[in-house]
Amino acid sequence: FQPLCQQQQKTLQTSNIDCRLGVWADTKLLNRILTNLLSNALKYTPAGGKISIRAKAEADKVKIIVSDTGIGISPKEQKKLFTSFFRASNAISSGTPGIGLGLLQAKRLATLLKGDIKVSSVVNQGSEFTLILNKATITNSAASVATPAMERPVTMEAPILCDSDKDTLLIVEDNDELRLYMRRIFEPIYCVIDKSNAQEALEYMETQYPSLVLSDIMMPGMQGDEMCNRIKSNPATSGIPVILLTAKTFRTSIIEGLHKGADDYIAKPFDIDILKAKIQTQIENRKRLRQYYTQIALRHDLPTSKTIEEMPTIQSSMPNSADSAFVEKATQIVKENISNFEFDIDQLCRDMAMCRTLFHERLKALTGHTPQDFIRIIRLEQAAALLQQGIPVTDVSIQTGFVNSKYFSTLFKKYFGVQPSRYTGQRMNTG
Structure with a gap:
């Protein structure tokens, strides 16, 4: 100073x-x-x-x-x-x-x-x-002043080990005080990642897929509304909800932000409870879409243009076309390799032309399943369809890419709640 x-x-x-x-x-x-x-x-x-x-x-x-x-x-x-x-x-x-x-x-x-x-x-x-x-009390040196590890408080800058079951909230705010304040508020609820500028946020999203982006508009360099426009213009990230924060409350500014793809717009100073509710609503709407995307993967034929109309439970949250295409393509690739014993996540990522991390994050966000579970579930669903046609269990196991029929039977029973030899098409458990 x-x-x-x-x-x-x-x-x-x-x-x-x-x-x-x-x-x-x-x-x-x-x-x-x-x-x-x-x-x-x-x-x-x-x-x-x-x-x-x-x-x-x-x-x-x-x-x-x-x-x-x-x-x-x-x-x-x-x-x-x-x-x-x-x-x-x-x-x-x-x-x-x-x-x-x-x-x-x-x-x-x-x-x-x-x-x-x-x-x-x-x-x-x-x-x-x-x-x-x-x-x-100082003993031998100033080093002894340090708090014992069990008592030392966690600093605000310590790396955050996120709970994998938590949704990821990406906060983009150049004001250190406000960014740390929001991080403290939301850390008990979400896995919080915070960035001080739009460029760092976009670089983060090259390999990660947050559940929601909360961003200030007025920032040095690239502003928040321009970052929002880039997120929504990129098919790989267009489905991520974006809420913009700003001190600009003019009607034209709000309309401009919404035109650039923002899912919501909140003026500063904001009511923290209202902000919490808006974030939760956006994330819950995305979760409702998982039903749609999961059904894409589990259908024995890829969906038609009428699929959305057949799902009234999510009409308030219309599917993003890029996300739908992403899940459809991943599903199609798995089905094309359904009997290939050597087909794995790495090959799926190569065929999707995506790095493994981003593919994992996006697929998990859209369907609720990891790539490994995604492949396994599609194989088991296809196996169930074949069993209904009267095909023997051993043949079904081979046709759906399971090398060991005993292992196949174990997985099948865990998923459907019944041995494949006794499967009739009526599910007892789809967990």
Whole structure:
């Protein structure tokens, strides 16, 4: 912050810290909190002003104090500082950009460290933010200050190991505070992937198939509506729902965003519960389509133009033509190789002209099945059709690509709930 202060003609004062003074903390979280507090101090202090940071020990606590000679905050508004999207009236009137999430994030991160943040301020005189942490005992070196692994909080930047059963939400937002806020809100519900710009998001979708994209419109470089247009123009990604977020609430802007393929459009500041509901609705609509796409794979003949009309349960969510063609092509390839013992996922991906990862992600999103299960189910369904024609079990096993008839019988019973020799066409279990 020293170069920034010099550039803006402000003074940054620091005090010496006792090297034996230690706190229970996580380096990255502590860095994020202090960066936020210093950024705010710098932002709201005019040229010629002063900013200081110091630390002191009190009993079993350590206090890190960031103070400034800036515009200050009224007593009434100090009570609202640590809430979503709140900005003091004088901060807004100053014309300084912000969205009112930084202090909320800092407060929550301090709580993760079992600490707190307090504020003291006088309008037109300045503010003082105090980060309170628990004291730790230093033994041999500063390295011993680190929290034991069992107690160390997970940082916001740690890699996310997604639950494979969760839907994937891709968040595209250039504002770090808002992006991390939304990530924290949605991580308990979805597997959240966040990107700071549209180009990174498009590169991610070259190999991955998210359940939904939530994107800001106003971003440096490629804007969100243009990214949405590219997603919808690409047959491989056109079926992914896109919700756009923006501070532009003009009617023409909303219409333009929808014309570029957006599935929904939400203005900032938004109600988080409404946003949650809209995301859930879009993803649930996509899940309803799985019934349609799965039936494509399980039909003994490829669907006709009347297929959609025969499925009233999904009329509110019309199938995407590119997605339908994708499933139809994959189904046709499997059926053409139904008796080929050596046919596997790699050959299916080659015939689909897709990398294995993207094919897996897209097929799983559309049908709910992995490629291995997809191939196996089609083979078992075809086997059932052949058994109804009176063909012996051993011959059916060979004709549907199962080398071992005993293994075929095991899989068949697990899928249909009955041995193939006793199958009559009435399913007992289609799990």
